[in-house]
Structures are given as C-alpha cells and as structure tokens.
Amino acid sequence: MASLGTRGCGLRALATEAGNAQDLKPSNYGQPLFPSHPHLVRPHELTPGIPADEYERRRRALMDSLPSDSVVALVAAPVKYMSGSSSYKFRQASDFWYLTGFEEPESAVILEKVSDSRGYRMTLFSSGKDSAKEKWDGARTSFEDVLAIFKADDALPIHAFPSQLKSLASVYSNVYIDLPNASSKRSPRTARSLLRYLSPSAQSRSEYESVVDSLSIPRRQPLAPLIAKLRSIKSECEQRVMRSAADVSGHAFAKTMRFTQPGVSESAIAAHFEYLCSLSGSQRLAYVPVVASGPNALIIHYTSNNQVVQDGELILMDAGCEYNGYASDITRTYPASGSFTSAQRDLYTAVLTAQKALIGQCTEVASLSLHELHRHSCELLRVELNQLGFRLHTGDLERVLYPHFLSHPIGIDLHESANSDRGEQLKAGMVITIEPGIYVPPVPQFPKSFHNMGIRIEDEVLVGKEHPIILSIAAPKEIVDVEGACQGLLGLQQY
Structure with a gap:
C-alpha cells in the first residue's frame, strides 16, 4: 500500500522536537510562528506543516470560483466560556483558519475579487497590539506583522469591520458570508447576530441597524458550501499533517491497550490516552472519547466513562487527537484481560472482515459514494452474521445491530459533513472514516454467546485513484496485534 512521504511540506515527526534556533520568549505574536516557535514552525510555514503559499492558493481557488463583482467575509470564532469568566481553550473557526491561518480571536477577513494578478484583495481585521491586555492574556500580532506574515493587503482594527462590511456590501453584487451558528436551531439566522457576535458593545444601535440593512439583501x-468543496480534497501537506495526527492517536491506542486491565476505570483509560497524545504534541482531543467497557459499548455515543472495567470484558474505545489543526478519529475494540474469548474473537473477525473489504473499495476508480459504501457494509455484515448463527429478520441489522452510518469525511473538523453530499462519488484526496460496528443486545432472537457485545473498528482512509491509504495504520487492529499490544508483546511501554 502506498505511503506518505515528507517532500515539500517539512513536517516534523513530533511537535515536541527541539529546534536549532532559540525560541523568542515571550512571543511577540498571537500564535506560534517561526521566529518565536522554531521547534513547531519552519521558515516557509505559516502554521505547522502548512506553507504560507498554500493559504494563498486556497484563497485564490475560492475567489477564482466566484463570479466577478464578489466579496467574501468571514469572522473568527468567539471566545467560549465554561463558567463565568473562565474560558475554554480557544479554537479558531475552521473556515476562517483554512483561508487565513490566523489563530487569534476578535478577528475577521474580507476578500474582494479584483482584476489584478493576484485576483483578490485581502483585508484582515484583528485586535492589534495592546500592552494592557497583553499583560493578562499574552501577545497579539501587530498590524505590521499581519501585513508582512499573513500577506494581507490591509490590516485594520476589528472595530472597523462592521463599517467596512457595510460599505463593501453596497458596492458588490455578490456578497458571500455565513452567519455565526447558522446550523444551530437555537441561534437566529440573522445579520444582526453576526454583528453582536463580533463586537456587541463597539457600535451604536443606529450603526448596527444600518449594517443589518446592508446585509439583508437577496x-x-x-x-460554507464553497469552502467545503475546497476542503474536501486534501493537499499533500494536509495529508501529511493528518497522517501525523493519526500516528499520534494510533500510538496512544497501542500504549493504552497495554495500560488497560481489569479494575481500572474507564475515565483513567481516557485520561491515559489524552496524556499520551499531549506528550506527542497534540493541542487537544478532537472530541470527547468513548471508553465503553462491556455492555456500555451498546451505547453508541457513550461518553460518561465512569465505570470500572471487569475481567473478561471488551473495551470499545473511540478516540482521536487534534494535531496542528487537523482531527483524527479511530475506534478499536480490545479485551481487558489481554485475550479474546472464542465468541469475542468470532464477532470481532466478522466486523474486521467487512471493514477491510470496505476499505479496499475507497478508490476513485471504484466510483462509489458514501451511500453505496454503507449499503455494501450492510450486505457484508449480514453475510458474516449469518455465518455466526444469527437469523436476521427485516430491520434487525439496520435498526438494532448496526444503527449508525458507515462513514463521514474528516479533516479540520471531525465531521466535515455539514455541507457534503453522501451521494457524491469518492475522489482521490478525500479523507473519510470506515467504521462498521455490531452491537448485540441481550434479547432472545440473537445468539446468547454474543449478548452485550459491542464491537466497532474505525480507520481513517485517504481515498486514492486506485489504492486507498490507511492513515490510522499505527493503531493495532489484527487480532494478533491487538492481543500483543494488550499483553506487552509489541515492545511498547504503556507510557
């Protein structure tokens, strides 16, 4: 199977690797850049693993796809609070980061389609330098560095964004903008929400009203759908970052299998996995992990992780880190005691056989869609279960034993599917998950030896022209490797 090299992107194996240059402390910038973080970012990169010219190509591709007389506006993510004034660790809005690489809150960007050689004009809005605020919250990037490093044509304070947006909305025939939280049923899909989201106290009521009027136009x-189309095909550099994210998670899986034993809590297993990912340079987990022991595995999104592992149980662990802006997503099922029982081995083999067959179909030449792959997964699992003595009736598989969808796109977001089409044929460069599962409730119509077993096996797969590439290859999956990891036979320490 093909492999991913490192040509052209300069991606380090680990984010904790020491650089030759001396780190600049404290940093002068609002995010890691080469002068302040040479152990993370190389000279030609804007963010770790992604060169500055790739962000330029992304913006150019977007603007080239738009009709003439178009303007684009995006805003950064808001700071989110856990309780009172205690905030969560900031994560930038995905589309905004994809086009700019800018990681500071209280920022926005406007791209105007023009007829010069670049094809667009970029104005980046941010907080700029403020020594009083930086005393408490750390550095912010200066407007001069926004121009020089992020290649903006103009750099303005964030409070100027509403008036600039209003002015440009009246000039351009096509205004491309997404309202914040537009996919949420709880949030009003209004232009007013955009402005309140940006700077609720910065503008007068009359100015708010006038900007709202300028945006409330046919x-x-x-x-988002236009950027989603660009994001669906990963560049070579993105593929390498995603492989590194999957490697970090995969190695953490192998060591966590070794760490697990009867009597340990599910929460300790989750904490061990997160610790290992952080040690390897992960900035955060990509999602709340599932660590489901025994019958808890029948709960598809079990995230309580608050019970104790018992001898003889299976552990279904669905977990993945976020590394340099890209998510990973892996599920493995393994025996707490280190060895599968006969029944566990049989059901695991059934799911694994189907999963490997489905991965083999993740190619452009196969001309399949996610919907078609899911139908194939149902057919394969039905055959496997019938061989194990299941007598399936209509609805038993899809409604009870295998109630979830097979796959989803993954990238900067864990589920890059809000604007994707499951009926679209797979193309080379897409990254998707393949995750069949079987969850057997303790009811008479299913063989008793499999009651209360939940088994899911999930890999990240890079779709190729003729051959798929499994990005999550570092996570043990074959029975001999899973048992070897659990028993410490692979030469891996648990820490």
Missing part, C-alpha cells in the same frame, strides 16, 4: 450568498 444577493447575499452562503459561503
């Missing part, structure tokens, strides 16, 4: 177009 020519306003959604932006």
Whole structure:
C-alpha cells in the first residue's frame, strides 16, 4: 500500500522536537510562528506543516470560483466560556483558519475579487497590539506583522469591520458570508447576530441597524458550501499533517491497550490516552472519547466513562487527537484481560472482515459514494452474521445491530459533513472514516454467546485513484496485534 512521504511540506515527526534556533520568549505574536516557535514552525510555514503559499492558493481557488463583482467575509470564532469568566481553550473557526491561518480571536477577513494578478484583495481585521491586555492574556500580532506574515493587503482594527462590511456590501453584487451558528436551531439566522457576535458593545444601535440593512439583501450568498468543496480534497501537506495526527492517536491506542486491565476505570483509560497524545504534541482531543467497557459499548455515543472495567470484558474505545489543526478519529475494540474469548474473537473477525473489504473499495476508480459504501457494509455484515448463527429478520441489522452510518469525511473538523453530499462519488484526496460496528443486545432472537457485545473498528482512509491509504495504520487492529499490544508483546511501554 502506498505511503506518505515528507517532500515539500517539512513536517516534523513530533511537535515536541527541539529546534536549532532559540525560541523568542515571550512571543511577540498571537500564535506560534517561526521566529518565536522554531521547534513547531519552519521558515516557509505559516502554521505547522502548512506553507504560507498554500493559504494563498486556497484563497485564490475560492475567489477564482466566484463570479466577478464578489466579496467574501468571514469572522473568527468567539471566545467560549465554561463558567463565568473562565474560558475554554480557544479554537479558531475552521473556515476562517483554512483561508487565513490566523489563530487569534476578535478577528475577521474580507476578500474582494479584483482584476489584478493576484485576483483578490485581502483585508484582515484583528485586535492589534495592546500592552494592557497583553499583560493578562499574552501577545497579539501587530498590524505590521499581519501585513508582512499573513500577506494581507490591509490590516485594520476589528472595530472597523462592521463599517467596512457595510460599505463593501453596497458596492458588490455578490456578497458571500455565513452567519455565526447558522446550523444551530437555537441561534437566529440573522445579520444582526453576526454583528453582536463580533463586537456587541463597539457600535451604536443606529450603526448596527444600518449594517443589518446592508446585509439583508437577496444577493447575499452562503459561503460554507464553497469552502467545503475546497476542503474536501486534501493537499499533500494536509495529508501529511493528518497522517501525523493519526500516528499520534494510533500510538496512544497501542500504549493504552497495554495500560488497560481489569479494575481500572474507564475515565483513567481516557485520561491515559489524552496524556499520551499531549506528550506527542497534540493541542487537544478532537472530541470527547468513548471508553465503553462491556455492555456500555451498546451505547453508541457513550461518553460518561465512569465505570470500572471487569475481567473478561471488551473495551470499545473511540478516540482521536487534534494535531496542528487537523482531527483524527479511530475506534478499536480490545479485551481487558489481554485475550479474546472464542465468541469475542468470532464477532470481532466478522466486523474486521467487512471493514477491510470496505476499505479496499475507497478508490476513485471504484466510483462509489458514501451511500453505496454503507449499503455494501450492510450486505457484508449480514453475510458474516449469518455465518455466526444469527437469523436476521427485516430491520434487525439496520435498526438494532448496526444503527449508525458507515462513514463521514474528516479533516479540520471531525465531521466535515455539514455541507457534503453522501451521494457524491469518492475522489482521490478525500479523507473519510470506515467504521462498521455490531452491537448485540441481550434479547432472545440473537445468539446468547454474543449478548452485550459491542464491537466497532474505525480507520481513517485517504481515498486514492486506485489504492486507498490507511492513515490510522499505527493503531493495532489484527487480532494478533491487538492481543500483543494488550499483553506487552509489541515492545511498547504503556507510557
């Protein structure tokens, strides 16, 4: 199977690797850049693993896809609070980060389509330098560095964004903008929410009203579907970052299998996995992990992780880190005691056989969609279960034993599927998950030896022209490797 090299992107194996240059402390910038973080970012990169010119190509591709007389506006993610004034660790809005690489809150960008050689004009809005705030919250990038490093044509304070947006909305025929939280049923899909989201106290009521009026126009177009189309095909550099994210998670899986034993809590297993990922440079987990022991595995999204592992149980662990802006997503099922029982081995083999067959179909030449792959997964699992003595009736598989979908796109977001089409044929460069599972409730119509077993096996797969590449190859999956990891036979320490 093909492998991913490191040519052209300069991606380090680990984010904790020491650089030759001396780190600049404290940093002068609002995010890791080469002068302050040479152990993370190389000279030609804007963010770890992604060169500055790739962000330029992304913006150019977007603007080239738009009609003339178009303007694009995006805003950064808001700071989210856990309780009172205690905030969560900030994570940038995915589409905003994809186009700019800018990681500071209280920022926005406007791209105007023009006829010069670059094809667009970029104005980046941010907080700029403020020594009083930086005393408490750390450095922010200066407007001069926004121009020089992020290649903006103009750098303005964030409070200027509403008036600039209002002015440009009246000039351009096509205004591409997404309202914050537009996919949430709880949030009003209004232009007013955009402005309140940006700077609720910065503008007068009358100015808010005038900007709202300028955006409430028929020519306003959604932006997210256009960016989703670009994000669906991963560049070579993105593929390498995603392989590194999967490697970090995969190695953490192998060591966590060794760590697990009867009597340990599910929460300790989750904490061990997160610790190992952080040690390897992960900035955060990509999602709340599932660590489901025994019958808890029948709960598809079990995240309580608050019970104790018993001898003889299976552990279904669905977990993945976020590494340099890209998510990973892996599920493995393994025996707490280190060895599968006969029944556990049989059901595991059934799921694994189907999963490997499905991965083999993740190619462009196969001309399959996610919907078609899911139908194939149902057919394969039905055959495997019938061989194990299941007598399946209509609805038993899809409604009870295998109630979830097979796959989803993955990238900067764990589920890059809000604007994707499951009926679209797979193309080379897409990254998807393949995750069949069987969850057997303790009811008479299913063989008793499999009652209360939940088994899911999930890999990240890079779709190729003729051959798929499994990005999550570092996570043990074959029975001999899973048992070897659990028993410490692979030469891996648990820490």
